[in-house]
Amino acid sequence: MLRYVLRRLVLLVPVLVGITALSFSILHLAPGDPVYVLLGQEYTEEAAAQLRRELGLDRPVLVQYVLWLGRAVRGELGRDLITGEKVSAQLAARLPTTLLLAVTSMAVALALGLPTGIASAWRRGGLVDHVSRVVAMVGVSVPVFWLGMLLIVLFSLKLQWLPPGGSLRDHGPVALVLPSVTLGLTFAALIARITRTALLDVLGLDYVRTARAKGLAEAAVLYRHALRNALIPIVTVLGLQVGNLLSGAVLTETIFSLPGLGRLIVDSVLRRDYPLLQGCVLVTSLTFVLVNLAVDVLYAYLDPRIVYA
């Protein structure tokens, strides 16, 4: 197992180099010039040329990339073009918020989705099943950013229970409540649907009938025998949702003015801030591949038949 994890970690290096090289070239092919944004009113040909030289933007893309990569390995991601702040410092300031948001919203999603899915599958065709399927269907259809606005109107503006937005530093943990619920509800609908399907598949199998036949309590059959095997497809789908989770985080952070990584990505694109965006891409893809690795390791834990050599 350890050897497998180590090998996967080594394999991450070419993947990360590939992703960053790709994003680097895409950005430099894109129309729109950061120098133009930076100079604004004071734009002249000479000033632009000089600024390009200072920022190293006049050199070939490949040279720029290799230089960036060399510094990135040492943890230096440069300074952003607009404010001149260190990119690494900005990422360090923003990443915890987004990671926290991801964890809390997944917790909300699992807390709501798993029990609903289990109840649905257990009493298939019953009242819980019908209601939860309708709610889940609506849940996957409502856009996350609109859901966020509805919750703001209800809980912040009408009831005034929670702040309508703002950073963790200003409001403390309360700032995360509405964003986590917003993002979590969307995924809860998905988890309920998958859990129901996966459990129904397993409940029809012979070993479940055997477990019942030998007189086990229904709860033991459900949790110890059926759910354990149904977890594998659930984990697979959750692993695939990491990308969607980040997309959702971009929107949720925008709605709730939560300064996280997602919002930083959008802002850096809109401002054509190459070093900043490049840093965001690096952190995003690193998180992404690490989560996938964790999912694969989790498989082996959930299903002893899976052995990584």
Place this chain on the structure above:
Amino acid sequence: MSVEVASRTHLPVRTAVRDLRWTRALFGQPTSLLGLVLLVFVVTAAVAAPLLTPYAQEAVDVEARLQPPSARHWMGTDQFGRDILTRVLYGARVSLVVGLLATALATAAGAALGAVAAFYGGAADEFLMRLMDVLLAFPYIVLAIAVAAVLGPSLPNLILAIAVIRVPQFARVTRGAVLSVKQMAYVEAARAAGASPARVLWRHVLPNCLNPVVVLATLSAGTAINAEAALSFLGLGIQPPASSWGTMLADGRRFLLDAPWIATFPGLAISLTVLGCNLVGDALRDALDPTTARR
């Protein structure tokens, strides 16, 4: 079921039995019927928008700023006094055009890639599918942002960006379907009769892979509509002065306290349209996809 099995072996292309399954899937259940009604509603709104409202889409009326829903303005007015109902009706056009074209593009490209990968196999298969894995895994918003950033924000580029992020799903589903159909006896028969590989793929394999692709396309239309709204909401999609449900939501966000109706109606419109696509897609999947049919 025995009728269906028999007809499948004798008539591989389209049969009366299969067509019956389609109609039953669409009209047989209350949920799918509701989905169809929702979609008909949206299409009517998009097509007949100028007939349904006396106002022009961008008609500014400073006197009537931020008015709540009334007899004159059923859904109220926005910060420029524009009629929300009118803008919601016209917004259906953008959503439908983006949803349909992006899905069509993604279906065509994804099906072609998946079919080629499965039919020819080997290194092409391995390369294409790993590429699809990477695309599938990447945050769709970041991917769409990248495409929009490279090409610049405009309606065709928006459609292209959304299509690109949907291609991997279609490639995967088509690949799976082609892999199983490829094994069928009638495909071997066609090959033995001397049909060229391209003809075998086009005439014998692809028509029998349609079901899962159609199901995915229906569900994808909803996702595409959602993605358009999300990107426009972030300021990366439809650019002012043009507008869509997504940009209307971005406007409404600034007036949640004083004029909540600005955000309410476009949000409702997006939700109901996507719900319609999902309901119809789910019903089709239950009816056409043999692996979920028993649930």
